[in-house]
Structures are given as C-alpha cells and as structure tokens.
Amino acid sequence: MGHRNGPETAAGALAQASVTVACDRRWAGDVYSSIRYSAVLLALLLLIDWGSGSFTPWRGALWFVPAVLLFLVLFPQRVRVGEGWLESRSLLRERRVRTDLLVSVRCLDGVSQRLVLRDAFGGRVEIDPQVLVNNPDLWYRLEEDTQKSAALGSLLCGATALRRLAQRIDRENALTVFKVSGLE
Structure with missing residues (x-):
C-alpha cells in the first residue's frame, strides 16, 4: 500500500521541518x-x-x-527562521512575519538598532540586527526569502537596508575568519 499515515510519517515530517528551521544559537x-x-x-x-x-x-x-x-x-527575544517565515518570541508575545512576502524592511538607528520587517498580511517583527550577524544561518535563510520577495515584486522598500546589513554581516564574518586563521 502506497499510503502511510503512521507515526513514521509524522516523525519524518517533524525531522524535515526541524532541519529547515534556524535558531539563534546564543x-x-x-x-x-x-x-x-x-x-x-x-x-x-x-x-x-x-x-x-x-x-x-x-x-x-x-x-x-x-x-x-x-x-x-x-531577557532576549528568541529568533527563529524557517522557509518563508521569521518568528520572534519574548516573554509576553510571539510575532511572526512571512519573509517570502515582505513589503518593507527598515533599519531603525538609535540607542539600540532594530530591524523592522513587515509582510503583505500586516505582520510586523522587530529584531536586533546583531542576532543576524551572530548567526549566519539565520541571515542566509532570511536573505533567500527576501530575494523571493523582491523577485515577486512585493518588497517595495528595504533594498538599501538589506544591502547595508549584508555588507555588515560579510565584514563581521570575514573578520571572524581572519581571527580564527590567525591572519588578523
């Protein structure tokens, strides 16, 4: 029989879902x-x-x-990114945004920098950009989905903020590689 609805199928789906979710390691x-x-x-x-x-x-x-x-x-926010979504959890609330249907991405400067993501359904998430700098796997997943948003034409503003953030992350990753390899 080609149709299976047992625990093996559910466990396999859960394992597959956990592989594509990136979490803040720190x-x-x-x-x-x-x-x-x-x-x-x-x-x-x-x-x-x-x-x-x-x-x-x-x-x-x-x-x-x-x-x-x-x-x-x-108490820090817990940031998780999966295919097509980004989630931020604090003690009192959970916010989720569709990253494959982003409308805007803004970087707010001030005492603490914040990255504000808005999707086509009205979802809004604010995260610290340092979380993305510290976790390249989160950034990779988010960048892939923002490129999908741009290709679909839903990302109306935020290309400059994303480019600056990408440059910052690339610079930090290069410095880390130089430090680890002893080429400071």
Whole structure:
C-alpha cells in the first residue's frame, strides 16, 4: 500500500521541518546572562542592606522587585527562521512575519538598532540586527526569502537596508575568519 499515515510519517515530517528551521544559537547564553546579572544585583542589594543593619524579610522581598525588573529588561527575544517565515518570541508575545512576502524592511538607528520587517498580511517583527550577524544561518535563510520577495515584486522598500546589513554581516564574518586563521 502506497499510503502511510503512521507515526513514521509524522516523525519524518517533524525531522524535515526541524532541519529547515534556524535558531539563534546564543539565546540560551543570553538568558543565562540575564539571570546571572539579576541574581548579582539581588545579592548586592541584600548584602548592602544586611551590612547596614537594616535588613528585614520585607525589605528583602522589596529588593527582589528590581532584580526581577532587570531580568525582564535583559531577557532576549528568541529568533527563529524557517522557509518563508521569521518568528520572534519574548516573554509576553510571539510575532511572526512571512519573509517570502515582505513589503518593507527598515533599519531603525538609535540607542539600540532594530530591524523592522513587515509582510503583505500586516505582520510586523522587530529584531536586533546583531542576532543576524551572530548567526549566519539565520541571515542566509532570511536573505533567500527576501530575494523571493523582491523577485515577486512585493518588497517595495528595504533594498538599501538589506544591502547595508549584508555588507555588515560579510565584514563581521570575514573578520571572524581572519581571527580564527590567525591572519588578523
């Protein structure tokens, strides 16, 4: 019988889907860093309060609040890219955009750079461009899909931003290769 609907088919489809999805490799380390910085802040606040002789359990609970707020501020977005989509997850929300049907790509400069992607269905995702610099596989997948968007004619603005980002990623990758090979 040529038709199969068993667990082997589902497992094969899942394995195939996981192969085409690229994730931010540094995300777990960034989460660990945000936990570590928050714990250090809490420890310092408690130590200072204890050293001054004014520590109480209520004050200890009060010092827990800034540590939690620091964790929330530092918690990184988890960026994943698959064929035709890009997803960004934070603690409270998940946003997804169709990268094969992008309408615009903008790079916002300021205190922290942001790359804003918009698709034809109104989806909008903001990510840190450094995530793409640190993960060439994410960039490769995104670049392939933006080229599809441009070929379809849906990408109306953003060619300049993508070109600048591509140059930045190429420069960073070349510097990494030179450092690894000892040709600095």
